[in-house]
Amino acid sequence: MTLTAEEKVLPEIIAKGDYAVVAITKHGTQLARKIASLFHGSDLYYMKKFEQGDESERGITLFEGSVRLLLPDLFAKYKGLILIISLGAVVRMIAPILKDKKTDPGVVVVDDKGEHVISVLSGHIGGANELAREVAALLGAYPVVTTASDVQKTIPVDLFGRRFGWVWESDEKLTPVSASVVNEEKVAVVQESGEKDWWMYDTPIPDTIHLYSSIKEALAEKPAAALVVTHRQLEREEEDILLNGVLFRPKVLVLGIGCNRGTSAEEIEQVITDTLDGLKVSIKSVKTVATIDLKKDEAGLLEVVKKYQWEFVHYPPEELNKKKIAQPSETVYKFTGAYGVSEPAAMLSSGNDDLLLAKKKSGNVTISVGLITYG
CATH class of the missing domain: 3.40.50.11220 (Rossmann fold)
Known part of the structure; x- marks a missing residue:
């Protein structure tokens, strides 16, 4: 041919x-x-x-x-x-x-x-x-949409939150949970974080779908299936919600990072994973890495950002200095022009001054973790 x-x-x-x-x-x-x-x-x-x-x-x-x-x-x-x-x-x-x-x-x-x-x-x-x-x-x-029989306005489980970047932890229960939704069984939606405007129809949420703010509250109601939206790692007593449930990870975490010049991607990645595990939050919920302009070309940092396909933002020192931090450093200021890097960068990028982790130094890396919240 x-x-x-x-x-x-x-x-x-x-x-x-x-x-x-x-x-x-x-x-x-x-x-x-x-x-x-x-x-x-x-x-x-x-x-x-x-x-x-x-x-x-x-x-x-x-x-x-x-x-x-x-x-x-x-x-x-x-x-x-x-x-x-x-x-x-x-x-x-x-x-x-x-x-x-x-x-x-x-x-x-x-x-x-x-x-x-x-x-x-x-x-x-x-x-x-x-x-x-x-x-x-x-x-x-x-x-x-022109399909005549397309009248069941409900949650498409496999697409739930995809426009916001939400990802599921596992697709194992997508089919049975979808079946519970379309068969109008009692379905719990537990949302602890992430965008709230996920309902996309001009009609009310069906009576078969019940909203909860905690897994404990949902489990007490014994739903047939569940959709759980959280950045947290579940506690052992909460895992029963996933017997017929799908766990979604919203993109709500911001990593503020400072590091010495030439720090390897391996060291930066290890600090990130250890820190998130220590906080009991999911790396799948990371949305952005934030730092100072001086680090916008830092090879190791860029390598990690590319690997995980995270957003990467950087701020000039004068922007970082607008944020009030607990322990401003004269030494950091001497070399960067900013009194801190990871902490104010996480605040600026997350839009939230109440950080999950204010600052932790490990080897050549300093890390802070912010949480994006939605009203």
Whole structure:
């Protein structure tokens, strides 16, 4: 079989997430970058002519030629496709590769301005209806769902909180918990942290879904299933909630970090994991690493941030000095111009001066831990 010139330049498709975000226009590319940065578990694809220089670092795949040639591979390897391409073009391109509603991925289309998100294919079984709603909620767009029987407005367990970056601890109970939700059994939602605006319908939460602020309170009510949203490691007596439950990790932790120049990634990572274990919180709930501008090019720190795909922010000394800290250091000020690094950086990035850990020094690393709270 002879390959065309276009087929010869097609990239190898290596699915790291469950969803592919694809764009083919300049404006669509910017929108796709936004979606992929916020929608956890998605891989990003766009045309090479819109390359911005950070694609390799962010794991973005560039392609040339017609996106039509890319779609068969994407269909085979992803649970859902988020296409920022006109609806008519998508319909024409996917028609020859459709197989069965039980195996085809969910497909949603987003317009170039991000105003509408349309469920196109595999609405129920492929999850496109829920995917459309989640992406629309992320963008502040209008979801377009046309399935006549799609009237059960409830929680899509496998997509719960995904637009906020929430991740589950284990997918073992996704199916039975989803069954409890759709079968209208008594389901507990326990939320200790994370964004509160996860309900995305214009109707009240169903009577079968009960909200609790603690696992102890939920266990006393003996629910059939549970969705637990917390950054904490569960105590042994709380683990029964997961017999038919899914544990979600919201992105609410900020690590303020200072370190000596040349500190290895291994040492920084070890301090982070030891610290979080000591606080009994999950590393999966880390959202951001914050530091001083002087450390924005610190190789070891950047390596750890890249490994875990955390946000990385840095502040000038004068910004850090606006925060009141318990033990300002003249020595740190002499070398950095700031009276502290990890502590004020964690405060600034989390928006919360009440830290889970004010400051701990271990070897070449100083660490503080902040918690992002939502009203």
